[in-house]
Amino acid sequence: MANAQHSSDANHGSVKSYMVGFVLSIILTIIPFGLVMYPSLPKAATLWIVLVFAVIQVLVHLVYFLHLDRSEAQRNNVVAFIFAALVIVLLVGLSLWIMFSIHTVMMAK
Numbered sequence: 001m002a003n004a005q006h007s008s009d010a011n012h013g014s015v016k017s018y019m020v021g022f023v024l025s026i027i028l029t030i031i032p033f034g035l036v037m038y039p040s041l042p043k044a045a046t047l048w049i050v051l052v053f054a055v056i057q058v059l060v061h062l063v064y065f066l067h068l069d070r071s072e073a074q075r076n077n078v079v080a081f082i083f084a085a086l087v088i089v090l091l092v093g094l095s096l097w098i099m100f101s102i103h104t105v106m107m108a109k
Contacts (some may be wrong), residue, residue, distance in 0.1 A: 013067060021064025028057040 008033045014020075032050040039046060068078050 013064065017064055023058055024060045024064070025057060028053050028060065 017019055032053045035041065035049060041049070062081070063073050068081060070078075
């Protein structure tokens, strides 16, 4: 059963890598939190900034904690992640579209 181990341990992070990811995550959390707690921008701008920071934070987590990158060893994991994300986006997006369409048709009567 020795062959059941990971084929490459090179993609596992170092303490420095984890600390960089942790610090980035803290920064990417504090800035939107501050914008929401102490509003100084219009609500729409704050919403867009929080959304952008959320996407950046997801990418930071994927790279620094889940070690998804462009390396050959991670290619299958990246493809599986993109496929799962696509399925979720389609499932949620199309469900919302159907519910909006049903609501529009039902409220027209």
